[in-house]
Amino acid sequence: EPEVTQTPSHQVTQMGQEVILRCVPISNHLYFYWYRQILGQKVEFLVSFYNNEISEKSEIFDDQFSVERPDGSNFTLKIRSTKLEDSAMYFCASSLQGLNQPQHFGDGTRLSIL
Amino acid sequence: AQSVTQLDSHVSVSEGTPVLLRCNYSSSYSPSLFWYVQHPNKGLQLLLKYTSAATLVKGINGFEAEFKKSETSFHLTKPSAHMSDAAEYFCVVSDSSGTYKYIFGTGTRLKVLA
Numbered sequence: 506e507p508e509v510t511q512t513p514s515h516q517v518t519q520m521g522q523e524v525i526l527r528c529v530p531i532s533n534h535l536y537f538y539w540y541r542q543i544l545g546q547k548v549e550f551l552v553s554f555y556n557n558e559i560s561e562k563s564e565i566f567d568d569q570f571s572v573e574r575p576d577g578s579n580f581t582l583k584i585r586s587t588k589l590e591d592s593a594m595y596f597c598a599s600s601l602q603g604l605n606q607p608q609h610f611g612d613g614t615r616l617s618i619l
Numbered sequence: 620a621q622s623v624t625q626l627d628s629h630v631s632v633s634e635g636t637p638v639l640l641r642c643n644y645s646s647s648y649s650p651s652l653f654w655y656v657q658h659p660n661k662g663l664q665l666l667l668k669y670t671s672a673a674t675l676v677k678g679i680n681g682f683e684a685e686f687k688k689s690e691t692s693f694h695l696t697k698p699s700a701h702m703s704d705a706a707e708y709f710c711v712v713s714d715s716s717g718t719y720k721y722i723f724g725t726g727t728r729l730k731v732l733a
Contacts (some may be wrong), residue, residue, distance in 0.1 A: 509662075538720065548709065548723040557708075561720060596662060601721035605651050605670035612662040 506530040511597050511611035518587055519619055526582045526614045528597030537580045538598040538608060539572065541565070548596065554580065555603070584616075594616045621646045621712050625724035626669045633732045637695040638682075640727045642649045642710035645691065651713040653721075654684055666708075670692060680704070705731045 510529045530537055539551040552562045552572055559572065571583045580599075582611045584591055594615050598608040626641040650671045655663040667678025674686040684695045689710055693710060695733040 511662075536719065540721070540723075547725045548721075550720045550722070553720050598663075598721075600719070604667075604715060605713075606649075606719075607653060607665045607668050608721060610666070612660075614714040 507609075509597055509599055509609050509611035511614050513614060514542050514612065515615045515617070517617045517619065520589055521586050524584050524587055524595075524616065526578045526595050526616070527560075528577055528582070528586075530580055530597065531600030531601075531609055532578070534599035534601050534609070536600045536606075536608075537572075537574070540592040540596045542596065542599065542613075543590075543593045551582070551595075567600055577614075587616075587618045589618050592616055594605045621648075621650070621714055623627050623710050623712050623722055623724040625708075627712050629728045629730065631730040633644050634685075634699045634702055635699050638695070638700045638729065640695040640708050640710075640729065642695065642724060643683065643691050644692045644693060644710070644712050646712055648713075649671060650665045651715055652684075652686065653711040653713065654678065654682070654693075654695050655709045655711060656706045657709065657726075661711065666695070676686065685693050700729075700731045700733065702731050705729055 512527045519572045537554040542548045552566045569585045594613045596613045597611045600606040600608045622645045624643045629731045651667045654666040667676045677683045707726045711721045
């Protein structure tokens with residue numbers, strides 16, 4: 506069965522550094538999402554992406570964050586200048602359509618900011 | 620605004636006994652509802668989905684859930700727990716008003732006792 510793959514599984518970065526989290530969604534999917542889960546808290550929506558543009562972003566997704574689908578297969582999340590509070594598990598998800606279609610999640614990237 | 624409430628943060632059952640994980644939702648639209656399971660250090664796996672068809676939904680691994688509009692509930696059940704069911708379970712409502720982003724409950728950690 507097709508899967509969403511995320512790399513790396515664990516990223517350790519110094520505060521203030523830029524980090525890029527990578528995702529390969531399922532190949533025929535059209536909707537793409539990033540979520541994050543801070544340790545001990547619930548999963549939170551960050552951003553959705555459709556038709557090569559952001560369709561919605563949460564309050565968390567400020568100017569330090571950006572997303573890109575550079576080559577038709579990868580979907581990346583960039584954090585420009587990381588803060589301690591960015592430490593979390595980041596999940597990428599994709600779905601074939603929007604309405605009523607389940608999202609398929611990757612195994613996540615654990616981001617640790619030192 | 621849509622929201623999801625998972626009524627129990629932890630549930631313990633003995634192996635072979637029934638499982639009940641409770642979820643209530645709030646939605647201005649006809650909701651799409653999902654249950655996902657997260658095993659340690661793994662991504663979110665879809666258990667089942669409700670998308671306005673049959674109110675009793677069967678999922679993988681013997682789980683099922685019943686959509687009750689009058690009670691705004693979508694409780695997850697399984698007749699007989701297995702040790703491998705020990706995990707975190709998330710009830711999710713999809714925002715059908717626009718970008719279909721997921722809104723997660725806080726999760727229920729299921730412990731299965733031998």
